[in-house]
Each structure stands twice: as C-alpha cells, then as structure tokens.
Amino acid sequence: MYNFEFEQPSTVAEAVAALADEDAQALGGGQTLIPTLKQRLASPSKLVSLAGIAEMKGVSIADGVLTIGGGATHAEVAADACAPLAALAANIGDPAVRNRGTIGGSLANNDPAACYPSAMLALNATIVTNAREIAADDYFQGMFETALDEGEIITGVRINVPDGANYQKFEQPASRFALVGVFVAKTAEGVRVGVTGASEEGAFRWTEAEAALNGSFSADAVPAAPSADGMISDLHGTAAYRAHLVAVLTKRAVAAIG
Amino acid sequence: MPKDSGIGASPKRREDVRFLTGNGNYTDDINVHGQAYVHFLRADVAHATINGLDTSAAEAMPGVVKIFTGDDFAEVGGIPCGWGVTDRHGEPQQEPKHPIIAHGKIRHVGEIVAAVVADSLEQARDAAEAIELDLSDLPAVVNMKSAAEDGATKVHDDLTSNVCYDWVFGNGEDDAMEAAFASAAHVTTLELVNNRLVANPMEPRVAIGEHNKSNDEYTLYTTSQNPHVIRLLMCAFVLGLPEHKVRVVAPDVGGGFGSKIFHYAEEAFCTHAAKACGRAVKWSSTRSEAFISDAHGRDHLTTIDLALDADNNFTALRTRTHANMGAYLSTFSTSVPTYLHGTLMAGNYKTPLIQVNVKSLFTNTVPVDAYRGAGRPEATYSIERVIDKAARELGVDPIALRRQNFVTEFPYETPVALTYDTGDYHGTMDKLEAAADISGFAARRAESEAKGKLRGLGVNCYIEACGIAPSNVVGMLGARAGLYDAATVRVNATGSISVFVGAHSHGQGHETAFPQVVAEMIGIDESMIDIVHGDTGRVPFGMGTYGSRSIAVCGSAMVRATEKIIAKAKKIAAHLLEASDADIELKDGVFTVAGTEKSIDWGSVTLTAYVPANYPLDELEPGLEETAFYDPANFTYPAGAYACEVEIDPETGKVTVERFAAADDFGNIINPMIVDGQVHGGIGQGIGQALLENCVYDEDGQLLSASYMDYAMPRADDVPFYAVDHSSQTPCTHNPLGVKGCGEAGAIGSPPAVVNAVIDALQSGGHDITHIDMPVSPSRVWAAMNG
C-alpha cells in the first residue's frame, strides 16, 4: 500500500466535498479496493470512507418499493431485501465479504462477474446518486465502466418489487464469482432477463429471451443459446460454454419462478 | 475394545490446542530485536537478458539498509540439486547453476532480480520501485514438447539443450517390448496430462536470518520440513559456512505438502544478508509471491501403452513421459519423475515387462519438485487410468481385471527395481467393496438418473513406496543425501521424557503419535513424554519429514533409542533390586524381578540414574539418555483401493463427488484417528487435482492462475464425507513397529478414482468419451459431451 489520507464523513454532502480533491476515492466495504491497494495497483491520495453515513444505510420495503442504501452490506440485503435479491446477496463471497462489502461498492465497481448488475438490469432498478437518478439500462456501460461521474456517490438503489424473480448463479470454480449468472424477473414492464459473467461487454439484458418469455413464460420458451461472439473465454470456460450456460440458467430461473 | 492410550489408541492431537487457540509459534510470529525487512524485486517477465540494473536512486531512498543484486552472489554457490540422475546413455543430468539472485539473465516470472533490505517493509517496497532495470526480452520456453525440439530457444545457454536427462528404466529392453506389443491380444493406449499444481500450504514461507557478532554464529528461522537438510545444503554448497556455526530452526510450520522440503534462495539470502547488513533480516512471503516462488508440483505429459494377452493378463507396460523441471533444478526435482515415479510403474500388478522413459525439460517456469506423493501419484494415475480404459475396451469389469492381475505372493520383485515385502491386495479390495457399498451402486445410479443426472463409479488401486531407503541403495541411484533418521530419548531425573527427533511435524500430529509409542514401550502415561523437533541446535541430525517417512524411519530410530533406555534402566533396576538384569521385566512402568514380588517403579530408577548414590558406577555411566540412527532396509509399501462415485449434471457438465471410500493397508497403526485425518486431507487434495486445481502459464510464460481468483483450491463443500477403512493390515516386515506410512496415500490414490468415475458416468449416458484431462472442470466435461 502507498500512504493516503483518510476521512470518514457522516453525511453525503461532506463525502462529496471530500471527494472533490484530486485523486480522492470513495471507500465502501473495501472488499475490492483494499486488495487493489495492497498490491499497489492503485494510489489514491485520500480515501473517503462511506461507512459512517447514516443516510446511506438500511434496506426497507414500502408500498411495493424496495429501497436499499448505497452503503448497505450484502449481509443486510440478504437479511432484509425481497427474497430473490436476498438470496443473491446471501451467496456473495463468504461471511467476511458479506459483512463488509456494499451494494454501492459492487455497482460502482461493475465487475463483469459480479452478481448485482444482472439483478439491477432484470429488476429495472433505479441507481440513486448524490446528483441524480440513473436507470439500470443506462448505468452499466461495459466491464468496470458505469455512468458514474468522477466523485459521484451511489447513495441508494430503488426497485419495484417484482411479481416473481429468480437468480441462477453458476460459480467460477476458483473465485466463486459468477462464471455466468442469470436473473429473471417478472416486472410491471414485462419479463426482464439480466445476464452477468458471460459477456466481454459486461452485464447485459438477453432481449431475445425476454421477447420469447413475454409470449409464454415457460422454460420451454427460452430460446437456444445466444451467439458466443463477444462472450468471455478464459481458463474456466470458453465463450461457447458461457453462451450455453446463459440459456441453461435462464431456463432454470424461469422454472424456479414457475 | 479400543485402547485409550499407547499404540492403537486415538487420543486427540495435543498440538491442536495451541493451533486452534491462536497460540502456535510460527516463523512469522518470531521477531528478532532490530530486524530489518527484505523485499524481493521479482521478475515480471519469463525470459530476458539483464543489460543493466541501476540501484543508485533506490539506495538513496528513506530507510534503505542495503540493496543486493546478482553481482553480490556471483561468488557463492548456486542452490544444489540433491539427486544426480544418469541418463540412458550413462551421461549425468544437465545441471545449470541456480543462483540466489538472477545474474545476467532472468529465467522465470518470480525469479529474484534484486533484494532491498530496509528498516520497514513498506520502505523496502518503495525503494524496489525505484530500481531501474534494463532488459531485453527473449522468447519464453513454456511448452515441454517444443522445449524438447532441436533448435528450440534454450533456457540455459551453457547447456546443450533443454533436456535435463532422457532416462530409461525397467526390465523391458526395446526388442522385448516390441515383441510383447506385437504379440499382444489387445493394446490400450492413453495420452494424459498430470496437471501442474501449486502446493498452497496455509502458511506462506518465511525466513529470518540472524548473525551474532560476538561468536560469528548464524541462526536461520525458516518454514521448513527438514531443518538439518537445509543447514547442510546451505552451508556446504551455497554459502560455504561451517555447519557448527549455523543453527536452523523450523518451529510450528503450517503445512508443507513437499513445498517446504527444498532449500530456497530466500533462506540463503536472509542468512547471508544478516551478516552483511549487521542486522537480522526478515522475509515473509505474500500469497502472490508464493504462487511464483514456491516450487510447483506434477506437470507430466505421458503416453502409456498396456499390452494384454487373450486372457486379459497384463504382459507389458510402456510409458513415455515429458516432465517439467521449470527453469532450475529444485532440491529433489530430478528424482521425482525418475526414482519416485518409474520405480512405481508396476503398481499392484504382476506385469512382467515394463519400460519407462522420462525426458525432463527446462522451461521458463517456476521450478517443479515434490508435491504430496511426488512421482507416485503420477505413476498411479497413468497405470490406473490405462487399466480402466482397457477394461472398458474389453468390456470386462474393472475390478475383476485388476484382481486378475494382482501380485499375490510376497516378497515380490518388480521389473522396476523394488521388492514389495508384504501386501494383501485382494483383502484390501474386499474391504473397499464393503466400505464403498459397491453392490448398492446400481440403485444409486437409478436414483441419479431419475433426477436427470449421470452417475459413475470409479475404482482404482495404488501402491506407494514410503520411507525412501536404504541410504546405500539410493546413493547408488544418485541420491546425494542419506535417508536415515535419528532420535535422542532423554529421560529426566523425575521420569519425564523428551524425545528429540529428526522428523519434523507440520500438521501430521507427531507430538501426539510419537509419545504413544514410547508410552507403550515403557508403560507410562503419554503426558510424561514430549517430542522436540525442528531445531538443529537441539535435535540430532535427521532428514526431516517427507515421503511419508516419519513413523517408519524416525519412529524406528525412536524405538531403537528407547530400547537402549530400557536396557540401561533394567540394569539400574537390577542393581537396586539386587537381581540380574536378565531377570528384570518392565510392565506398566514398574520393574519386577521375574517370578517375585520384588519391584521398583520407573521414577525411582530414573532418579537413581541422576542421583547415583546407590549405583554401579564402575560398570554403568550415570544418566539416562540414548540416541539411535536408523537406516531402513527397504522402502515400506502402503497399498490400497479407492472408490469414487460422481454425479454429473449433463446440462452444465458439473461433476460432484457424491461418495468416496478408501481402503488402505498401512501395516500397523499408531493412532487411527490421525491416520483417518491424513487420508481425509490427502483425498481432499486428490479431488482438488482431479476436479479443480490447475497451474497454467500462457505462451509468454506469465502465470495465469496466479491467485485464488483463478487457482481453484478444493473447499469443504467440494468433497463428501469419506468412508475410510484401514483394517486391512499386513505389517511391514523390516521395521520394528511394522508400520508403513500414511501421509500421501490419499493424494496418490484418489485422482484416478475420480476420473474413472467421470468416464463411467459419461459412458453410462451414451457418450463415447474415453478420457478427459484433469482438472475435469465443468467446461471441459461439457466440451467433451458436445465435441
């Protein structure tokens, strides 16, 4: 690690001000950022911890709307969110990761194998920041790329509780992140299918499957695997294998919703 | 009735109390007053010429004590290789210098290029970033087959090629082999990969060098499985120090699996630097460093051919293997694919003709050396996979084919230079069939199929050779170290005992098991006995722990020393009881004159040894301390049969191990619970190799699986509960305890069982698949099913 300044503000406004410094960086649960710092792969001049900001905490459901603070940990989401999202959070990493890592940190990082992005896309979530509200469809912009501006903080996420939803994660054997993860949701706007882990472009919506499932919501209606072009190929799976898993997991999610 | 103490009892492991409560004393827990820290600048390219290395800016950085480069070690020796293999033409192996710090050339990612010693670790890292390196990249030699080709880029310019040796072994001359294969009724051929692994002990390596200016003595604290061997190699071959001036301490060590046998550059560096810097120097490996600096394991490419006659008897076996040495020869690297692999190619079978050919190659990768099983897993995997394939080709039951070819008469001289002293392979297979409930498999398969899953059963046998010995024979084969062990039994005046052993415990439970033996022999409580290990300043010269040798070799030395103690104690008792020592019996810690009521207890005798007021001083020295060195007459030969049941999800290709049974013949057993644990851990590692673990380089020599994000370690939920049976016991005929060793069996015996089960499952689903290389990942299974 290189030396850095450390601040722990108690309001979003203070955090935004602290992040205005050049090379300042937000610190959520540190589950991605701290290992990066230890390997000296990043050298922020200042870390601004979001952990002391009360207004970014909490998970609540009211009038069919699920609100999750940007600083809510995976463990808190697992305990208090609606079932499909809670199940997703409960299977991220290990207890240490879940008790520290936050949904805001995960969404800001947008790892191509992270679980939440698929859910956000499928649930048509709204990403709330200190400056604006961003629809999930506009938020994810490719591997590790998001719509966030420099210094912008995810303060929360808002989701209309779906009629039915399910997340299927096929674990990469080493990291146990998603080799492929598929989140299927029946929303007011129709069926939405979010896919993570598979594409070189990051999380995406499998619109072909959505169209088929809007016609008939059954595992049999799920189309053949999407094209392997642009899918990730690495030690753990070829592009063709990942494309195949997208279809298999979509079927399983649909069958689980029933 | 199970015993509650002594040999055969299962007292809980006493060392676990300190390990589980955070009170272990690991090398990293040791801090020497005034110590400095070293950070190694490691190569991030696989192959390059070092044109220049400018440390001037780094030297001016805050806290820097001294910076070392290859120039500083140009005059000292390289890290020696402990085994000289003679090739098929009678030529010695090619043996390049293995420098402490790269000199002139970089030969693998992770090689030390410079060492920065500073007041703090962060300062050392900061300064290392200021070192300016001028490199010219060279093409990396990664693939073994291309490394072997004429005209390939050479890893070492001063060698004739990348071939370390081309070795042929066995009784099968070329003509005889040709004839046997030509006349065979059936020949089965298999090409397979024994995947490269990273040992990954829980504790990364640590070294602390200390130098005492008042007496010029050095102490090296290090994470080692064999401190005396490290001292000898480092003093005699690398640094040229007198051994009596160097103490090597390996305290609690958090797992080794072979990777902590070898003498590493960091150990010699810290020892040397302590004097050069005038301060103790400490290095603690990060996990990332461990991936690129701990010796790797396995990495064989093998073609194996099995010839059978019309009655399905094995008539000849031939293997051709490429074995990876990495960039340099690590301590035991050259022996692993040869004398620890070729000698095991008979397996449990009476194949009359065997020929083994191994070509070991230099590549621009981390050195490869022994990893749990060392050579024997590679042999077992090849043999047991080809037999399984033969059974499937011939449409015969794989167990029946094995049974038909078992060695049944002992001693048995194999065509590959070993003499198996005892064994009962049919008996052990009977135990396996029961433990695995093989007769219930069909019903379990039907259940899996009803869920849409494929289910397979894989069975295999293994034999291994433990307690490598005797020293004169292995010396003739090229070993440059003795393979005896030593123990000193020191009885204190009040009767408690310290046993100083050359073996080293790094997870095996010696502190519990060894006292059980001495307690049994004397008849006193185990709590009166402790063992001391891991410190050349305290224990006699021993060879350490690897190759499942501790109880078979060091335990035998301990028995011999204890016998001497008992003989002397009887003389003292005889004196006190006014009888002849031939009439003295020792039972339950009491000496009795045979046939009388006259007796005296252990404590009175030991006290007399040290307070010899009433003592035959003219005939007997006072005191009660004895040492024995023990050089075994032969290897020991644990053998067993393993069965694995897997389920495969045909949609994703994911394999899950549903059941695993092991029947082992370890001869006599000291502590059955510890043996169970050793087998459990070994099977876990074997399942890891079969399904998960893979150390992969890209074509530029970059390690792709360089962290736990990509290197898949087995976890608790990857393995089932095991059924382990070691009631099949044919005691070793040549050591005093009749023990064989159990440390590696699980890792040796399990990979073929898993892969055999996978193939069985796939074939049951109508897939014409005869082999999938390890690790049998979901992606590979799916590709095979859809290829």
Ligand SMILES: Cc1cc2nc3c(=O)[nH]c(=O)nc-3n(C[C@H](O)[C@H](O)[C@H](O)COP(=O)(O)OP(=O)(O)OC[C@H]3O[C@@H](n4cnc5c(N)ncnc54)[C@H](O)[C@@H]3O)c2cc1C
């Ligand atoms: C062993 C392990 C296993 C894991 N397994 C999984 C898994 O299976 N699935 C999965 O999805 N993830 C997994 N993760 C990742 C985990 O979910 C992390 O917690 C997450 O990626 C980052 O969250 P964090 O709060 O720790 O963020 P940090 O590490 O603190 O920060 C990550 C990045 O986000 C920025 N940031 C943090 N909070 C905010 C915010 N509120 N607004 C704007 N920017 C912010 C930081 O500046 C930084 O750039 C795993 C991690 C580990 C260590």
